[in-house]
């Protein structure tokens with residue numbers, strides 16, 4: 001603002017102070033009346049939804065074909081179908097004003113993402129048919145599509161954040177402009193610059209952290225898995241754990257593991273987490289890039305060293321790490337209302353690193369069944385507490401937790 005006399009300058013400063021005071025009190029004031037606010041929000045959601053459903057470049061390294069729009073991260077006819085009730089499962093979903101809710105989702109739409117072209121979809125056909133992961137190659141491929149789904153999701157979210165940020169800045173600047181023009185109608189404003197806006201900073205930080213994570217995963221586990229799939233060989237930092245307990249949830253997501261050592265200090269790894277139940281039990285995949293193998297081993301041997309520990313860990317993945325999971329509706333609905341509400345609040349508000357146990361149990365009936373098997377097992381009767389120890393001679397890269405007791 002130039003060539004303004006003192007009186008006008010005072011009027012404009014007052015108008016600016018008032019505008020900024022309202023803005024600081026409630027940032028959504030820039031969107032205008034409630035109806036416009038809601039419309040803007042629903043437009044964003046609809047746009048994000050449309051963009052997620054669009055074909056993208058195939059996620060297989062080096063492939064330039066367009067992806068089909070509905071690759072499944074988790075096999076539809078295997079783990080997902082196992083717990084569907086009337087063709088539906090429940091998935092956590094964050095909704096404006098309602099917070100976190102459990103939403104019914106049709107089997108056809110559960111875990112789909114625009115992942116691979118038709119040719120590379122065929123890579124998964126073998127274990128899609130057999131419905132279980134039978135070979136090291138099946139396991140690597142399943143982990144690969146979990147990793148690809150996260151990469152596509154992170155890129156999609158990052159693009160969406162950029163879009164929201166651009167529109168937010170436009171709304172905010174128009175709001176300030178309108179308030180100044182209200183004070184002086186013939187004011188010429190060439191540009192508006194605002195520093196220290198917390199909303200803007202939050203979005204910039206989110207975009208930065210997504211970009212860094214995409215780069216890290218792309219040059220790490222994504223590269224390791226591509227190489228292993230192409231050569232049919234290759235050492236992976238991956239554990240495939242088989243347990244006889246049938247957990248009523250399918251999950252595929254990522255979590256952060258942190259560990260502090262005297263030297264070099266804080267270590268951090270991104271772990272890919274998969275839970276795939278079958279009529280015979282549950283297969284669990286935990287993987288990271290080759291460079292973080294020691295950290296992964298530390299986590300598996302310390303936090304996943306018994307069937308009960310694994311059950312608690314999976315519950316904490318569901319609450320603190322990822323919302324990409326699908327539960328049998330009746331298993332969730334049978335939980336007391338207050339517990340469901342607390343779990344949803346924890347999912348919305350609490351995000352911790354891996355290794356933090358959830359204070360509440362999600363799988364009440366599964367836990368009871370396991371306790372019953374355990375306490376009546378000959379192993380427990382003979383050895384008491386020692387029976388929970390886990391066999392340590394599993395081959396590298398694979399870990400089988402022994403069944404406790406008869407069944």
Ligand SMILES: [Zn+2]
Nearest residue numbers: 058063117120
């Ligand atoms: Zn392809």
